[in-house]
Amino acid sequence: AGKRGYDLSSLRARQVGARDFSEFDLILAMDEDNYQNLLRVCPEAHRHKVRLFLSFSRRYRGQEVPDPYYGGAQGFDLVLDVVEDAAAEIIDWLRG
Template sequence: MEKIKILFVCMGNICRSPTAEGVFRHQVSKAVQPETIIIDSAGTHAYHVGSSPDRRAQQAALRRGYDLSGLRGRQVDARDFYEFDYILAMDEDNLANLIKICPPPERHKLKLFMEFSRGFSQRDVPDPYYGGIQGFENVLNMVEDAGLGLLDEILARSIAKE
């Protein structure tokens, strides 16, 4: 399997995208050699560069066995559009922001993460920042589901190439 690079993107890179990164790392580690899929996350805004994920996101993730403590916020960089194979936005607003700054030949890499979901009809992962703990639980439910769908697609493409 050739290396595949995935970037999850939300606004500040402290709630949804680091949660998706942590969950997907865990899912990948159970399915394939982890070094074959490179996973990162970033924000469209520079609000929390260098910050740990939101404490509530970390607590909710840890209750399900995902450790987000080593992750640090960063902003999307122009190089990301060339380096990553999948650039997955958590919602329509962040996808629109990515489209504005992405070089046209690389736009095929941009998608909504929830396009890979099998159990949710929602296209956006709602931002839990201003809500209660249930919002973080909902994010986990959504990214667990979409992560499995993404992993299935990657594995199917890998098998098709062989």
């Protein structure tokens, strides 16, 4: 990520909390397991906010974001390609 100009040093993973469903407009899951787990704990009124990250992707739609840890340096490059593709579409979607 750093080679492409992204500084991720301040980002930390955390568990989704109950308040997140009411506080955020969009909650993205990177894979089907996480998507199903989110739907299981999400209140019915907020289920429309939960989406698969790659549902926004043109190039990788219908796939899951791969786990980069099993692909070496190339795995991380692939994940970044996938994330950049979907992120561009998310930006377009947000701009409406």
